[in-house]
Structure formats: C-alpha cells, structure tokens
Amino acid sequence: MNPVTLLKAKAGDALLGGLALISPLSIVSSFAGEEANTSGWQLVWSDEFEVDGLPDPEKWGYDVGGHGWGNKELQYYTESRAKNARVQDGLLIIEAHQEPFQGSDYTSARLVTRDTANWTYGRFEIRARIPDGLGTWPAIWMLPVDWNLGSGNWPDVGEIDIMEHVGYDVGTIHASAHSKAYQWQIGTQKTGTIELDDATSAFHTYVLEWTEDVIRAYVDDTLYFEYENEHSGWEAWPYQRDYYLILNVAFGGAWGSAKGLDPDCLPKAMEVDYVRVYQQAEI
Template identity: 60%
Template sequence: MISILVSGFLFVSDIFGYTQPVSAPPATPRHTFRKLAWSDEFNYTGLPDSTKWKYDVGGNGWGNKELQYYTKARRENARVEGGNLIVEARRESLMPGHEYTSARLLSKGKGGSQTYGRFEIRARIPGGRGTWPAIWMLPDQNPYGNHSWPDNGEIDIMEHVGYDPNVIHASTHCKAYYFRINNQKTGVTKLPDATTAFHTYAVEWTPETITAEIDGQLYFATRNENTGWEAWPWDKPFHLLLNVAVGGEWGGQKGIDADAFPQQMLVDYVRFYQMKKE
C-alpha cells in the first residue's frame, strides 16, 4: 500500500489499484499501544465466555430494516470451537415473522469498554448476497444531544456487504457526519480474499484521530476538528459489537440469495490495547 499526502488529504492506494482519499491525521505526540487491556483469544469450546460477552436479542429491524432475529446463547448462532468464535446467520423460521437467525455479541458491561487505544480483531468474514457482517463500536453512555444515535458516535472497524464482495469499509458516524445525510467519514479498500482468509482489522483511537487499517496497512483516517461534540463525540468509553446481519437498507439493496445460507463470521481473537504517550 502506498500513502501520499496531498493538500491535506491522505490518498491510500492499495496494491489492487483501489484508491480512497481520507483526511490526513495532524502532527501529534506519538502514541504506543503496548499494554493489553482486555481480550478474548477463543481458546475454549462452547458458548462465548459470559464473563466477556452478552447479547442483543430480537428482530425489530435494528434501525436498518434488517431481516434476522438475533438470539441469545444459542449455539447454532454463536459458539466457540476450533480456536474461533463463530457467528452464524442461518435461514430458518425459528421466530414467527422471521426467516433468518443470527447473533449480535457485545462487550458492554463485561470489562470490554475503553476510551482511546488500539482495538484489534482477527477475523474471516462471510460472503453471500444479503449478508452484512460488522465489527464496530458504540458508546456505553449517551450524554450528548438527544441521547441517542448518531449524536453520541459510532466507530465501524469493518463492514462488508455480500453483494459487493471483498470491498471493506471503515467509517465514523456522529451528529455532524453520518450516513443518513450522506457525509459520514469513510475509508474503503479492496481485499480479494476477505471471505476466504483471516485478516487483522484494527482501529487506533486517540483524542486527535481515529484511523483504521487491515493487516497493518492504513486505509482510513479522520481527525478531531475541535468544533465540539457534534463532530467529535469520541471522548468516553466505547464497547465492541460483533454481528452478521441479513438484508437491511444496505445489506439487502441487491436482494438476498437464500441458498447462500448458512454464513459464518469467524473471529480468531479480540484485543484491546491501552494508549500510552512517549
């Protein structure tokens, strides 16, 4: 990957020829992320560790007209085996009015919340038209604005939609910049084997910048404009979410290939590192 700074923007061009401009981070004190603060290596078998993970449950569309029903502590949808967490979306009529099941795990209230640092997840994501896997972060509390999304922020470490295979997105959303007004801060890159191989997806978050990378290669950066919480609500603890959605306003834009299911997201590890200044 080649990075070129031009007129205040960082153009990140990967070896596959896909180029995406992202805001260049300003000059700041150097940060290191050496202290492991929280992790799950998934070196056990069974349900996800209940001391580290809980579940969002239900099938209300989740604000995006998604079609899946998220279950709780159901091995068919979330389990650990072979050294990996498996989040599985299945075509099945388990709940009335829903043709698909899946799982959405979150680290909130389980020690997996942090303000600033490095957040690293090694995963293999699912394919199949209609899938919408995500590795992302939300705030533990909502003190700003109307006390709801997007005022208090969202950090998307990795998103992928099955109808656009092997194109990876990282984004931030807040009151001033978010997808419903089509001005969210976003980085996009191609990863030809995203659905067949493991890759390390990471975000580094400081008071000045949020950057995203894959396998150590930067492809997204946004900076604090210092104009208030509307543009930068990222100054309080956030937790991690891991899920595979089905359909929805983005994932379902090209329909759903029902024959593609079941589909799995495999997670090798999750690691949070604390920020230190040098």
C-alpha cells in the same frame, strides 16, 4: 423498561440505521502502503477463543431481537444459542441461518461487551474471516455506553465502524465514523474503503486506533481511513468517552439487501481468531 432494555431499544429502533449505509462519498483510501506503528501500546483485554462452547459470558453479552434494528434487517438475534454463536476449534463463529424463529425467517447473533468491558481510546485488533453471500452484512463496530449527547439518539451519540462488508460487493471493506455532523443520512459520514480480494477466504486483522486526536483504521498493517479531531465540539467528535465492542452478522437490511437476497447461500459465518484491546502505556 429497565436500562438494558432501553439501551437495546435505542440501539435498534432509534436508528442504528447508521450502522452505516455508505454514500457515493466513500473513497478508496490514499493511505495504501503506510504501516501501523504498534509501539507504545500495552494489552489490556483479549479473547483468544481457546475454550469450545458458548462465548465467555465474562467477556460477551448479547443484543437480542428481530425488530429490524433500525435497518430493516431480517434476522432475529438470539442469546446463548450455539447454532448462532459458539467457540469451536479456536475460533468464535457467528453464524446466520435461514430458519423460522420468533416470527423471523432468519437467525444470527450480535455479541457485545457493553456490560463487561468498555474503553475510552485504544488500539483494537480483531482477526477475522468474513462471509460472502448475497444479503450478508457482517460488522465489527463500537457504540457508546451512555447515550447522553444531543437528542440522546443516533447519530448524535456517535458510532465507530471498524469493519463492514456487504455480500453484493465482495471484497470491499468499509470503516466509518458517524456523528451529528458527519453521518450517512446527510451524506457527510467520514468513511474509507479498501479492496481485499481474499476477504472472504482468508483471515485479516481489522484494526482501529483511536486517540483523543484521531481515529485510524487499518487492514493488517495498511492504513486506509483517518479522521482527525477538528476540536469543534461534540457534534463532530462524540468519541471522548467509553465505547464498547459489537460483533455481528446481519442478513438483509437497507444496505445488506440493496441488490437482493440469496437465502439459499445460508448458513454463512464470520469467524474470529482473536480480539485484542490495547491502550497507550503510561509514561
């Protein structure tokens, strides 16, 4: 098994079930009204999706397969297939379909920057409109390049969720951080939620600010999740090394289908206006 295949196996079979089932400990943030401070950040990477066709291969790769991805998801993630991932009219469109494909009944796409760009710390802005539909599970999130902490599996290696949404709870946006100490399987994950009445009809900017001391998530300029580094070791803070971006639309899964499925709602798409990555300017 080559290194890329091995990483995909870990990202699927070794429990990206952490992608994250949210426990009753999830909270609606008390940070509402606080605004982002964008001073001191400089743009280091972006995709404005200006050229129609397949996503830019210099910026995006694919995770491929239909083995459930550790979450009992139902879709097969395809590669370089415009029906599932394309740039059109200035937008990246990631679209789930009901169709037989490679033994699955559904298709979609999962785009990654693993082999093209990765970062330790930064400000990540993704402006997107997310789908509704019972069973849909769009996500914007990050995983580490190297799976070399603890057991070498999830959740020890860490995960940062910038945006997750499930179709049975329209308008509730989740941001989370998962680690060996804090993760959904034991009900301790660090999570915030915010309600957006127009999440599926309007574009919003989903933002992660990540430094050596704190992880913060915003929607537009509203802070709704903050997790400070406890400096207690990698078990609580595996976020001190390179991570890469993931954009995907799952269908079904342990969380996505927790209240049923509506296959007739498909096709459904997450539309992304831009992805921008900033890092703090050198002083």
